[in-house]
Each structure stands twice: as C-alpha cells, then as structure tokens.
Amino acid sequence: MADALKIGIAGLGTVGASLVRIIQERAENLTVTCGRPIVITAVTARDRTRDRGIDLSAIKWFNSAEELAAKADIDVFVELMGGANGPADASVRAALKRGLHVVTANKALLASHGVELAALAEEKGALLNFEAAVAGGIPVIKALRESLTGNTVSRVYGIMNGTCNYILTKMEKEGLSFDACLKEAQRLGYAEADPAFDIEGNDTAHKLAILTTLAFGNRISADDIYLEGITNISIEDIRAAADLGYRIKLLGVAQRTETGIEQRVHPTMVPVESVIAQVDGVTNAVAIESDILGELLMVGPGAGGNATASAVLGDIADIAKSRPGAQRVPSLGRPAIKLEPYKRAQMRKHEGGYFIRMTVEDRAGVFAHIAGHMAENNISLESIVQRSATHLDTTEPKTIILVTHATMEASIRKAVEAIKGEGYLLGEPQVIRIERPRP
Structure with a gap:
C-alpha cells in the first residue's frame, strides 16, 4: 500500500x-x-x-x-x-x-x-x-472541469447562496417582511451578524465568476458582473409574483452570446412550475446547459x-x-x-421580459401616461394590473404592476425615469427580470 x-x-x-x-x-x-x-x-x-x-x-x-x-x-x-x-x-x-x-x-x-x-x-x-x-x-466544479469535457456549454445559472434562498422562501411561505426573515436567518446561523456580503449578491458573484471560467474558458472576471441583491424585495413583490405564477429567487446567470459573455446576479422571477422554483431554504441548485447533454440540474446543500x-x-x-x-x-x-481574456457581452434584449411594480397617486390618466412612456421606449406590455389595499377608498394610492415582453434593460430604465418625472409616483419602483423556460 x-x-x-x-x-x-x-x-x-x-x-x-x-x-x-x-x-x-x-x-x-x-x-x-x-x-x-x-x-x-x-x-x-x-x-x-x-x-x-x-x-x-x-x-x-x-x-x-x-x-x-x-x-x-x-x-x-x-x-x-x-x-x-x-x-x-x-x-x-x-x-x-x-x-x-x-x-x-x-x-x-x-x-x-x-x-x-x-x-x-x-x-x-x-x-x-x-x-x-x-x-x-454539489459537485459542480468536477462536472464542469471533467465530466462535461467535449460539451460546449452555453449557459450556467442557479441558486448559489443559501442565506438569500432561505430569506426569500420564508417571506413567501410565512408572509413575513425581509427584515424579519433576515433576523431569523441570523438567529439560526444561516446569516452572519453582518450579512451584506450574502444579501447584496457578492457571495453569489464570486461563485458565478469561477463557474464562468470553467464553463467558457475565460480568465476570472468577478468585477464584470451585473450585481443586484435582495434587500429591496418586499412582501408585496413576493405576493405579486405568486399571483402571476412566479417565485422570486436570487440567481447567478452566465451565458455565451454572439458578442461575448454575459454575467449577472439579481433577483429573478421563475415560473412556479419550474424545477428551480421548488428549491427552498438553504438548498442550492446549479443548472448547466450544453450542446450534447442538454440541461443538467444539480441540487443539494449549499452550506454547513x-x-x-x-x-x-x-x-x-x-x-x-x-x-x-x-x-x-x-x-x-x-x-x-x-484562458482567454474576458470579453463582456454587449447589452441585448432580455427574452424573459420584466416585472415592474410601482405605487402611484390616484389620478386620472395615470394608466395612460405609464402605457405611453412604455410605448415611447418600444416596450411591449404583456399585462398591466392596478391594485389598491381596499375597495372602499377610491382615492388611496394604487399599485400598478406591469409585465413586459422581451426588451432592453436600458429601455426599461429610461421609461421608469420618465415616469418618475411625472410627479405621481410614490417611492421607488421595483424592477425584476423574469426568466422563462427555454423551448
């Protein structure tokens, strides 16, 4: 021996x-x-x-x-x-x-x-x-480094931070606020005393940068990731997503495009019937899409x-x-x-569309103004819904929820800025990407 x-x-x-x-x-x-x-x-x-x-x-x-x-x-x-x-x-x-x-x-x-x-x-x-x-x-490193040799990987994405997934799961299942769920995560040891690295998406970004290099053969580039955490996700967003047939997850996504490699970490709405939507608590999940194997999804404990x-x-x-x-x-x-130099992809349409939630004063013509600004920026709307807290007071602020078809994020941001300039918007609007299953 x-x-x-x-x-x-x-x-x-x-x-x-x-x-x-x-x-x-x-x-x-x-x-x-x-x-x-x-x-x-x-x-x-x-x-x-x-x-x-x-x-x-x-x-x-x-x-x-x-x-x-x-x-x-x-x-x-x-x-x-x-x-x-x-x-x-x-x-x-x-x-x-x-x-x-x-x-x-x-x-x-x-x-x-x-x-x-x-x-x-x-x-x-x-x-x-x-x-x-x-x-x-989850043996995702070995899969990318060894098991998928010969495959051309087109996309890697997943839930890579158990703290964020626990918080979002608890918000949905128990109807609690973000702050309440964060405190519970800290009590249970799922979140640090200073949770910023997790909840602001940095932990997921580091992991995504490593997977991107293994998947696409580029030099690690953690600083070239679009980054957005979950601190702005409200219980209203969770409920609206559920009404539309979605769950909110913090996803890390890396994919090869015609112009380079796209890396992003942000809250995402995923269809409630999708496998990744069923991944709850501190569990992680990573999906790899390749030309020979198709899609491989690995799920398991992400920490501990x-x-x-x-x-x-x-x-x-x-x-x-x-x-x-x-x-x-x-x-x-x-x-x-x-390893090749990292080449950041040019901005392109997000095929899944966007969810936009905004609270507005109850004024005549608000709906029309919002729809007009969307049209001016070539944004096609899949649906537009108005809500109020009760049906008794017709003058109370209204919540308007938009779901768009595929469009550019720059167009979304430009339209939202124009709406903010109208003077009827209360607070900051919420914008969340939607990921739909690929055909």
Whole structure:
C-alpha cells in the first residue's frame, strides 16, 4: 500500500472541525477507497484552547497558516480560513511554491487570484482543488472541469447562496417582511451578524465568476458582473409574483452570446412550475446547459459544516488516488496560459421580459401616461394590473404592476425615469427580470 497522505489544515471552524472528525471516524474506509491512509498531521487556528469536539492531541500545531504551509511535513495544504487576501492568499502561495497540493473552500480567494494560483500550481506540478468553493456539497466544479469535457456549454445559472434562498422562501411561505426573515436567518446561523456580503449578491458573484471560467474558458472576471441583491424585495413583490405564477429567487446567470459573455446576479422571477422554483431554504441548485447533454440540474446543500467538509474531503480523496507523474487536470479546466481574456457581452434584449411594480397617486390618466412612456421606449406590455389595499377608498394610492415582453434593460430604465418625472409616483419602483423556460 502507498504511504499515507499527510494533511495540514489551516482553519478549524465549523468546516475544519467537521473535516477532522470525518477523516478520523472514517479512516479505515478512506484507506480502502483511496488506496492509502489519509492522516492529519498539522493544524493551525486562532484559538488552541477552544473545545471543538475533536481529538487534536496527536496533531502538531503551528502558530500561523503561513508557517504551516512553509514548514509542516505534509503533502496537502487545506485552507479553510476565508478571505481574498492576507493569511489565506499568502499561505496558499507558500504551499504551492513548495509543490504541495492545495485544497480550498475559499471562493473570494479564487475570484481574486484564481488564475495566478492555477498558473503557480501548474508550474510546480501541484493540484489546486476547490469543489467546496461553489455550491457546498454539489459537485459542480468536477462536472464542469471533467465530466462535461467535449460539451460546449452555453449557459450556467442557479441558486448559489443559501442565506438569500432561505430569506426569500420564508417571506413567501410565512408572509413575513425581509427584515424579519433576515433576523431569523441570523438567529439560526444561516446569516452572519453582518450579512451584506450574502444579501447584496457578492457571495453569489464570486461563485458565478469561477463557474464562468470553467464553463467558457475565460480568465476570472468577478468585477464584470451585473450585481443586484435582495434587500429591496418586499412582501408585496413576493405576493405579486405568486399571483402571476412566479417565485422570486436570487440567481447567478452566465451565458455565451454572439458578442461575448454575459454575467449577472439579481433577483429573478421563475415560473412556479419550474424545477428551480421548488428549491427552498438553504438548498442550492446549479443548472448547466450544453450542446450534447442538454440541461443538467444539480441540487443539494449549499452550506454547513458537513456538506462543505464532504466536498473538501472529495478533493483530498482525488489527490490520494492520483499518482506521481500522472497527467494533471488543469485547475480551471484548461491551462491558465490558455484562458482567454474576458470579453463582456454587449447589452441585448432580455427574452424573459420584466416585472415592474410601482405605487402611484390616484389620478386620472395615470394608466395612460405609464402605457405611453412604455410605448415611447418600444416596450411591449404583456399585462398591466392596478391594485389598491381596499375597495372602499377610491382615492388611496394604487399599485400598478406591469409585465413586459422581451426588451432592453436600458429601455426599461429610461421609461421608469420618465415616469418618475411625472410627479405621481410614490417611492421607488421595483424592477425584476423574469426568466422563462427555454423551448
């Protein structure tokens, strides 16, 4: 039997502690399935005294991640600290420069420095694995990097943030406000004390940028993503969507077009009968559309200690099964030097159309004015509905809901700005893209 694969882990939070426990509890089975023992020999964390419910007595402690990466007697460096820069970046680079294999769950690090790190890994003949960085326990990285070889991918999209999906699900099912659902998510540990990174869409954007590179062979470009979070979604939007036969989800979408690659993250209305509309709570879902396979949809836990640790362990097992001198699968699907510059697609019609909700004063001619501004911007309306809170007071503000056919977002924004200038609009209008199933 081959020598043991020696692991060093930087970061012993929820994921790190789960990883240690699983490896220790399943050591015998891992040895059989991987053909060699997997042994944790070195760790580092901010607090040595914390009780994590795992036995670390036989494992060597290091004072820092950088020290562990540079000096520990290990074969694989596992980075579970997080952060795009600082100790995470420095320690991963130090490990790769030694020729150590690296496993990370750090999407922020990859979104910022993934191409450089992949190039360094290739130069040193090391593996850089990161299945846990996107969609938790769903094996979407392996699918894009290995399983779909030979397919031409046209679109990748999905629900990639469990916090946002939990909030939107709870708003719909319990009729609660965004703020109330966010507080509940924080109480349950689904959202951080400062949830901005999740609810404003940044977490999804980092994951989408990585998937875009694997799908289309371009350099990672997280800064070229149209980004909109869920903080402006109201219970009124949730109810209106339901009345129209839709659910609201925060989607990340990347697709190849004739003029380049389009990347966007934003709240989206999806048909209630679609599979992705049924993905509730903290669950994630990623769909891949390709010419040979068609559409592949993968659904599973997107976060949590066990789910993420499972993905990390899968990457470690792949390394344990590999043999020196064997052909390495490039970290980003193709050699880093072969990645093409990112070319942002030109603006084009959004085929699904748009949902627009606005509250207006009850004046004569408002309907006609709104319809006129839409027509002036070549926007075709599928439906227009007026609502009021009660049927008793005919002078109270009205809610007007528009659903458009395919049109340009610039046209929508121009029409809305013109309507705002009329003086009868109360508050900010809500504009949400609609995604309909492709024929």
